[in-house]
Amino acid sequence: MANYKRPGIFVDETLNPIITNEIPSGEFVAAFVGEHDYGPAAPTLIRNWADFISLFGGFGDGTHLLPFAVHQFFANGGRSCYIVRAVAADATAAEAVLKDRQSGEGVNPKEVLRLKVKAPGAFGNGIEVSVTDAGTGAGRFNLTFKIGGDTATGPQERFNDVSCDPTDVRNVVAMVNSPDTGSKFVEATYLGGTPWKGDKTPSVTVGQLLAGGADGTVQPDLSAAAELLEETNEVLNVNLPGISDAAIINPVIDWAERYGYAFLVVDTPELPDATPTETAVSKLKEMSPLSNTGTTPVPLRASSYAALYGPWVLTADAAVAAVGATRLLPPGGALMGQFAKFDVEYGPHRTPAGQEAALRSVYSTQFRFADSQLDELNQAGINVIRRVPNAGFCVMGGRTVKAGYPDRYVAVRRFLIHVRKLLVESTSYAVFQPNTPDLWASLAAIVTQRLTELTQAGQLKGNSPETAFRVVCDESNNTQQTVANGEVHIDVGIALTRPAEFIGIHIGQFEGGGTATESL
Structure with missing residues (x-):
């Protein structure tokens, strides 16, 4: 308090800091859920393979796929990820x-x-x-x-x-x-x-x-373990290495939709090496709700919050010292690394696929499909990993397991997840503020600012804010009744980009008045 010594009027000035919100980078954080024989059971953030060795003991006895997926993630450009080690209900702690x-x-x-x-x-x-x-x-x-x-x-x-x-x-x-x-x-x-x-x-x-620790005999509940990730409050790419059972995956898809900030990368099943490719195509299509409308076997639930990737890939076996040793692994770990790389280099609006998404340390795939089979698999929403000349083994698909536009594409759903997180965090300051036109104008301004930044980064369709998005937060959607209910409504429309999935090259020849054409 000031010490006043003479009569008069005294003025001082206090400036409150301008409210700023940290803008989410657009990089999803990877998360792996699976069984392992070592380490914490709660969601644990690690930043490199050395962290995994320190906290989870490395590859362990080599029987679990979780450590191999994490190793592939970091080998393919991943920077940080959460690990959830699922444990049996009857396991005990030492x-x-x-x-x-x-x-x-x-x-x-x-x-x-x-x-x-x-x-x-x-x-x-x-x-x-x-x-x-x-x-x-x-x-x-x-x-x-x-x-x-x-x-x-x-x-x-x-x-x-x-x-x-x-x-x-x-x-x-x-x-x-x-x-x-x-x-x-x-x-x-x-x-x-x-x-x-x-x-x-x-x-x-x-x-x-210490003594008394036991792994238990009950099969761990992987679906419940995945739901523990909600406590991170992060935007997540989630993979359950090697898990393709709809009974496990469908509850995780349900959770991802409720949570709103998770996208699920699903591995197709491993099949015996002697399996004919025609049989492999049928087995993979059985997982997709776009091609399997029955209940035996049960397909994944149709959702744009999940995407299917296969077949399994042959990689260097990092768990053994023998030179040239290889191991067949589910592709999710390597793909999650490519997702992270694309988020950093381009943003979540880009499809992590194509020649720029060549998987590292991959020597082959379990199956190689003919063009007609690739047509079937793509129409079924299965994103196939195949060899691309002069590039390597790349994922050549970017679809979710949901039919119809616009969110049948992985890039569209992941971008919408990013926008949701961006706008929620940018407007969170408004909770409990006086519900007046001044607040509406403030919210409209900050949402417009965030969407303008996305437009300038080339992540929205349109060359200007006027063509890329619209924001309404005024008396037209905030009535006396909504104000009385304590509600503020912001209507946002955005122009989404879609990936160029098919490139058609049309070659024409003109010779002596005749024309011949061929479409590639």
Whole structure:
């Protein structure tokens, strides 16, 4: 408060900062959901393959497809992704209980600190805990977790000079359980009760293994695991590596539509190598609701929030050291890397397909189809990976599993998801603002600004804002009744671009008054 010393009128000035909203880049974040024998079960963001090794143990025993999909993702230009490790309902988490330092005749040490692995699984039985004296005062100690037991390459987590004292600034429970700087694997619970005393400190121990972790016997619920991604509040490309069962995929499609910010990349099934190509075409078409209108087998649900990709691809086997080793893998991991690359280089309005989407480290595909078979598969909404001369193995399709324009195209649906996120985040400041014409004008202005930016970036059809979009937020769609209901309505129309799916070249010859033509 100012200190006024003489009579008069005093004026000061306070300027509120202009509301700005960070513009989403348009890059979808990849997300992989699957089974694995190691690592966290909650959605976990990683930024490179080294992160996956540290948190999820790399390829493990090589029986699960999740790590191979993640490796292919980063090999094909991916930059970051969420991992959701699905676990069985009857899986249990390993734990250890440390006892305190009370001693003396007739005194039994009591439990003081429980350490429990955050995620269920037998991998937790390989985590070692050590307690040593910090040497900085009574009741202070160092706590170390060694992940992977006595292996030299396993990561370690150290919490030095900590205390069980709830009032201590270096309280061990707070530090271990911190979401930012705490343990990635273990959570702590204090069992010593109150009041705290110096002898309520864990006894010195070296290399004590956690125990009781089990993988369980029930099949993990992959659909429920995928829905955990909603807590990220990110715009997502989602893949369940190698999963083509409609009973699993259809609930995920339902969730993607409800969530509104997820697009599902679906792998077609792996088939025996001796399968004739005609049979392979039939099996792939059975997945698509555009070609299978029956119920045996059940196809995917018709939706523009999902797209089918196949066949499987032959790649270098990164899990073994043998030179020239190969492995047949579902294409989703490599495709998600190409999606990420296209988002960065062009934007979500571009179809991640064609010669620019050549898959890296792919030597062949499980099947090679004739032109007539490619016609069938494309009409069924199956995006086929095939060899393109002078380019490599590329995905040559950009359709969703929904018939009809405009959102039968992957690029259209993903762009609409991006626009939805962009406008929601740009207008979120308006909630609980006075519902007046000033607010309507403000909302119309900021939506117009965002759509103008998309137009200037070439992501909307039209050379000017007047031809690319329209925005209405005024008394025509905000009546006295809607205002009384606490509602604000913004009507937005956008001119969408569509991919050039078919290129027709028409060659004509004129010779001696005769004309011959040929269409390619």
